[in-house]
Amino acid sequence: MALAYRAGVPLKDMEFVQYHPTGLPGTGILITEATRGEGGYLRNNKGERFLVDYDYGVGKKAELGPRDMISRAIVQEIEAGRGFSGAYGAYVHLDLTHLGADVINFKLPFVRELAKTYVGVDPVTTPIPIRPVVHYMMGGVDTDIHGATILPGLYAAGETACVSINGANRLGSNSLTECLVFGAAAARHAMTYSKGAAAGDERAVIAQCEEEAGRVANLRGRKKGGEKISAIRRELNNVMEASCGVYREQGSMQAGVIATAQLRGRVADLRLEDESKVFNTEVITALELQNMVEVAETLAVSAAHRKESRGAHTCKDFKTRDDQNYLYHTMVHHDPAGPRLGKKDVVLGKWVPEERKY
Amino acid sequence: MAEKTIVITRFDPDKDQAPRKQEFKVPCEPDWKVLDAVNFIKDELDGSVSHRWSCRMAVCGSCGMMVNGEPKLTCKTSINDYGDRIDIEPLANFPVVRDLVVELDGFMHKFESVKPWIVRAKEKAADQAALHPSKGTYSQSAEELATFKQFSMCINCMLCYAACPVVANEPEFLGPAAIALGHRYNMDSRDEGNAERNAIFRGEGTVFSCSYANECSEVCPKNVDPAAAVNQAKFEAVIDWAKNLVLPRGGA
Numbered sequence: 363m364a365l366a367y368r369a370g371v372p373l374k375d376m377e378f379v380q381y382h383p384t385g386l387p388g389t390g391i392l393i394t395e396a397t398r399g400e401g402g403y404l405r406n407n408k409g410e411r412f413l414v415d416y417d418y419g420v421g422k423k424a425e426l427g428p429r430d431m432i433s434r435a436i437v438q439e440i441e442a443g444r445g446f447s448g449a450y451g452a453y454v455h456l457d458l459t460h461l462g463a464d465v466i467n468f469k470l471p472f473v474r475e476l477a478k479t480y481v482g483v484d485p486v487t488t489p490i491p492i493r494p495v496v497h498y499m500m501g502g503v504d505t506d507i508h509g510a511t512i513l514p515g516l517y518a519a520g521e522t523a524c525v526s527i528n529g530a531n532r533l534g535s536n537s538l539t540e541c542l543v544f545g546a547a548a549a550r551h552a553m554t555y556s557k558g559a560a561a562g563d564e565r566a567v568i569a570q571c572e573e574e575a576g577r578v579a580n581l582r583g584r585k586k587g588g589e590k591i592s593a594i595r596r597e598l599n600n601v602m603e604a605s606c607g608v609y610r611e612q613g614s615m616q617a618g619v620i621a622t623a624q625l626r627g628r629v630a631d632l633r634l635e636d637e638s639k640v641f642n643t644e645v646i647t648a649l650e651l652q653n654m655v656e657v658a659e660t661l662a663v664s665a666a667h668r669k670e671s672r673g674a675h676t677c678k679d680f681k682t683r684d685d686q687n688y689l690y691h692t693m694v695h696h697d698p699a700g701p702r703l704g705k706k707d708v709v710l711g712k713w714v715p716e717e718r719k720y
Numbered sequence: 721m722a723e724k725t726i727v728i729t730r731f732d733p734d735k736d737q738a739p740r741k742q743e744f745k746v747p748c749e750p751d752w753k754v755l756d757a758v759n760f761i762k763d764e765l766d767g768s769v770s771h772r773w774s775c776r777m778a779v780c781g782s783c784g785m786m787v788n789g790e791p792k793l794t795c796k797t798s799i800n801d802y803g804d805r806i807d808i809e810p811l812a813n814f815p816v817v818r819d820l821v822v823e824l825d826g827f828m829h830k831f832e833s834v835k836p837w838i839v840r841a842k843e844k845a846a847d848q849a850a851l852h853p854s855k856g857t858y859s860q861s862a863e864e865l866a867t868f869k870q871f872s873m874c875i876n877c878m879l880c881y882a883a884c885p886v887v888a889n890e891p892e893f894l895g896p897a898a899i900a901l902g903h904r905y906n907m908d909s910r911d912e913g914n915a916e917r918n919a920i921f922r923g924e925g926t927v928f929s930c931s932y933a934n935e936c937s938e939v940c941p942k943n944v945d946p947a948a949a950v951n952q953a954k955f956e957a958v959i960d961w962a963k964n965l966v967l968p969r970g971g972a
Binding site: 391449475480482590591635639642 | 732733734735751762763764766767768770771776777778796817818819821
């Protein structure tokens with residue numbers, strides 16, 4: 363995303379981030395939706411199936427409700443004091459004990475392995491601690507139906523792209539459609555494009571490669587710098603969780619905009635120790651972090667501008683959807699001065715958007 | 721929290737004549753895996769330590785290392801299984817690129833050589849529909865899946881190559897994971913590539929080089945039994961050869 367963004371391609375709908383309700387605290391390891399599909403329950407610290415006992419809007423669907431609503435319900439349950447506290451923050455229970463060993467071994471063997479290995483819990487006898495974890499970016503590099511961007515010859519497909527089969531929310535497994543259908547479409551279109559395209563200006567390409575090689579060489583063993591990679595990465599995690607998490611507020615999102623802009627400045631001045639040209643993973647990590655900070659800033663800026671709640675973007679201070687003012691795609695353009703916002707019309711197609719009621 | 725001494729084997733081909741050991745004092749949390757300690761060193765103590773890792777949930781297979789002399793998937797190995805001093809080296813039986821990073825090319829070529837994909841004699845839709853007219857294309861029963869499912873759980877972590885005494889003496893040996901993978905496709909009811917793979921398995925340095933030390937199955941972090949696959953493959957390769965002798969055109 364950052365590569366396309368810096369090359370002048372806008373990122374679309376970056377504020378829409380899907381949280382998955384059932385990740386392990388600390389590691390964030392995902393416990394599959396199939397646990398709830400097979401009949402698993404979510405329980406609070408009183409042992410209650412809170413999705414049934416309290417009104418979270420998912421109604422009879424309870425544990426089979428959508429990811430965003432269940433994630434919000436868990437956060438509310440924890441804020442109401444009905445969660446558990448642990449070394450890696452508050453959590454609730456995913457209870458599979460009533461399914462029995464046979465179902466768990468046959469249908470969910472990997473869940474049992476993960477729970478035993480990473481939280482020391484056997485789900486046959488004991489509930490698994492879980493909390494919502496960041497899962498998927500609905501937004502990404504703006505592409506058309508062929509995976510093509512506005513930059514001729516640059517294609518994107520998969521989670522990095524935003525071809526808009528998802529909107530402000532998404533269904534599980536649509537990632538496969540994004541990869542397989544639009545990956546193939548992008549490859550075919552790119553092939554046709556490259557056959558018809560001129561060879562390009564070789565000297566310009568070489569100059570660009572040399573510039574990029576210089577950027578990497580400057581990072582390698584950059585001992586003059588100010589801060590460690592790990593310190594900035596941790597801070598970025600905390601900033602994004604606090605400002606653009608399951609629930610958002612104007613104040614916190616604005617703080618996120620300011621903090622990510624500052625991090626963008628700081629991440630340009632990293633301190634690196636590894637001078638080797640062989641398998642230098644520190645340089646890769648530094649490049650990744652610089653990209654992450656840039657992407658995080660587009661996310662915060664997009665989120666803060668959307669003063670409504672839509673799909674996965676849930677604001678405590680703007681609780682309803684506002685089609686009058688915000689029924690459009692958010693576009694973020696790269697600018698030396700900082701991210702610049704724009705809009706793009708939504709193609710609604712067959713179905714008129716309606717309020718989600720269960 | 722307990723402080724442990726983590727000894728990392730370092731090697732930079734640009735600077736070092738031979739591998740050297742470097743000690744780090746690491747404050748380890750009780751719920752850490754060995755990989756967490758190596759990541760702590762990389763993040764906080766020495767950014768030049770090189771190692772591979774990605775998913776840290778025993779799926780990607782990239783963080784295999786020798787831990788106190790045994791091949792381990794470090795994201796799945798508790799730090800508390802060890803004492804105050806833990807020796808971490810690159811996987812044995814592989815050329816070292818740098819520090820804890822080993823060369824994968826040879827391993828990847830071995831994998832490719834067993835044709836690890838579904839081979840079909842005929843690929844036309846009409847022919848496929850004729851194979852299973854009532855069940856649909858490529859359908860497979862639970863019983864058919866059960867014949868090979870465990871062999872499909874391999875995550876290509878290469879621990880079995882680091883443990884195998886035959887690989888240690890004969891680096892060209894096709895090895896446990898590649899044989900188990902080839903066997904997995906031979907057992908797959910949708911596959912028609914047995915004859916091609918069995919011909920490979922009858923060649924030099926493949927299934928008959930195995931001395932059945934069973935080390936591969938002992939170290940597998942996913943409870944795959946490659947030793948069983950190798951021995952089933954030996955049997956199939958011989959039966960296939962005998963069938964060809966009696967029925968040269970493949971029989972029924």
